[in-house]
Structures are given as C-alpha cells and as structure tokens.
Amino acid sequence: MAEPGEQLPEEVLALIFRHLPLQDRAAAARVCRAWAAAAACSAVWHDTDISCCCAQEGMLPPFLSTCLDHIRHLRLEFEPSKEPSRRVATELLTALAGRTPGLQGLRLECRGEKPLFDAGRDVLDAVRAICRAARELRHLDLRRLPFTLDDALVLRAARGCPELRSLFLNNGTLVGSVGPASVLELLEACPRLCTLGLHLASLSHPALEVLAAPGRAPFALLALRCACPEDARAPALPNEAWAALRRRQPGLVVEVELEPAMPAESVTRVLQPAVPVAALRLCLSGDSAGPVRFAALHYAATLRVLEVRAAASAELDSALELLAGRCARRTASAWCGPPCGTPSSRTARACAATRSN
DSSP: OOOTTOOOOHHHHHHHHTTSOHHHHHHHHTTOHHHHHHHTSHHHHSEEEEEEOGGGTTOOOGGGGGTGGGOSEEEEEEOTTSHHHHHHHHHHHHHHHHHOTTOOEEEEEEOSSOOOTTTTHHHHHHHHHHHHHOTTOOEEEEEEOOSOOBHHHHHHHHHHOTTOOEEEOOOOOSSOBOOHHHHHHHHHHOTTOOEEEEEGGGOOHHHHHHHTSTTOOOOOEEEEEEOSHHHHHOOOOOHHHHHHHHHHOTTOEEEEEEOTTOOHHHHHHHOOTTSOEEEEEEOOSSOSHHHHHHHHHHSTTTOOEEEEEOOOOHHHHHHHHHHHHHTTTSOOEEEEEOOTTSOTTSOOOOOOOOOOO
16 A cells, blocks of 8 residues: 555556446546546556446546547446436447547447337447447447347448457347348458357358358357247258368357247257257257257267256156266256246256266
C-alpha cells in the first residue's frame, strides 16, 4: 500500500482499474489527474465487459468516448425488453462503430425477458455498422441475441471483416432467416474463418465443399443448432460430403443441438454417420433413445459431451449403457435432465456415461 503522499505507478493503477465495472472506472477517473490518466489508458480497455442495466439509464460516463479507441474485445450485456437498457447498448455500439476501427472481438448477451419480435432492429443496425467499420474484427458472437438474424448482417460481415476467425449465429431465434447463399459468400470472403455457429438451414452442401477445398485453412469448430421450422425442413447434407470434409479437416469438431421443433424424420437427416460429433445436446419432444443409440454406433470415437433432456425410460437407459460401453477407452460425459417443457421436479434418472481407460 502506498504511503500518504505517494502515488502508485500508472501501470499498477491500470492493472487494478481493468477489473472494475464501468461505473467504478468512471468514479476512479474523477479522483485526480493521475487516476484519470490511468483509467483512460489502453491496458484498462483492451478487454472490456459492460453491462447496460436499467440503473445506468443514459449514464454512459463522459470519459468513455475518449476510451473507445482502446477497446479491442468487448462483451456487452443488456436487457432488450427494457427500452433504457437497449437504448444505452445501441448508443454504445453506434459510437463504437464510429470510433474504433481496431475492434477485434464483440460478444453480445441479452438478459431478462424476450423482447417483441421486431425489437432488435436498432441493435442489429448497430452491429452491421460495426462490421462495416471494424476491418480488424476477428470474433463476433451473437448466440445470446434473441433477435432474428438475417442475410444483410452476414453479408456485411463477409464484405467488411476479411480477418474474421469466428462467427456465431446459432442463436435462439424462432425464425431462421440466414440463407445458405450468404453463408457460402461468407466462407469464400473470409478464408481464415475457422469457427462457425449456424442454424442447420443456413448450411449447404456447397459450403461443406468450400471447407473441404484444397488450400483451405484448418477449420476447428462447426456448431449446428436445429431449433427452427426452417431447420426441420432443411434438406439432408450427404454423408459423402461429411466424409470428404472429415478427411480434409481431420481436426474438425462438430457440435449438434437438437430442440423440440425437430421431428424424428428430421433428426435422422441431421445425424449422418460421418459427422465428427464431439458434443450432442438433445432436447427433443419425441424419441431420445434412438439418437443416443445412433451416437453410440457412429460417434464413439469423437464424442466428448452428451446432454439429454428427456423422461427416464428403460430404452434410454439401455442406449446410454451402450454408449458408455462404446466409449470405454475414452473419457466422455453424459447428463440427463428434465424433459423439455416439464417442471424441474420431474427429473430423469442421471446416468454417467463416463469410463476412463
């Protein structure tokens, strides 16, 4: 602790201030000139978390505008159903688009109740503005947005962010509005993209061929969410295309999330034998034992995580035991929870599909 009259070095103050929430940083900046300088230095703002709660209604600190250029990675949390919170978040994103071409990572997270269907237009317009301005953007995570994402956003990212490495669009929307053509243009425009989260309906056979093309940079993760009516109607992706992709990208990991909107016939189209599934999350309104048994037969060499929300049954127990036996030489984990849409008290029997060699 510094003696009275002494001042901690600016780099030490910056190390402390970087762990403070936004309002506390603003308070620290008002203490003295030395603290104001430390609170505004780039080390404090390189990785920034901002929560736009209603208590902050229109209270973005004035000194924040001088610090926007220093932000490289931003996680922004807000409540879209509450107008003041959404307004502050939108204002911040708009200001960020106009001030910081050096932004490299943006993650948006919504809290609280889901907003009205069209309540996200202002936020998505601001995200598109950032994609237009931030040429160095490498990571964009929109998984926690409840809004319907569209082709315009994906195309803006494709044309404005050539350095993109990861993009997550597999959010909780009720309507899938990102077409396969937009995703194909994204893959062709962003050759370094190695992590992609999509709704199933946004993925196509030509996209798999682009990922499997000679000279394509290693692709690490493909996260597929199957939750919309469009996902249920999506055509099957040929097993041969998955096999070719797996040969070309041996390090590829696929995560699959199946939700109640997927009928049994759609599930069988999604779960192709050659898909290198590492995580399988099942929250189906119908049969769950069948997909678990399929995973045991075809994914035992790659599966790391299995999550099942379903009613307990002898068939499901049998399928889990088969999976555990197939994964006996590897470490995997399985978790069974309450069925989708049922009270939490009606839990399924937990089954550990974990066996170590």
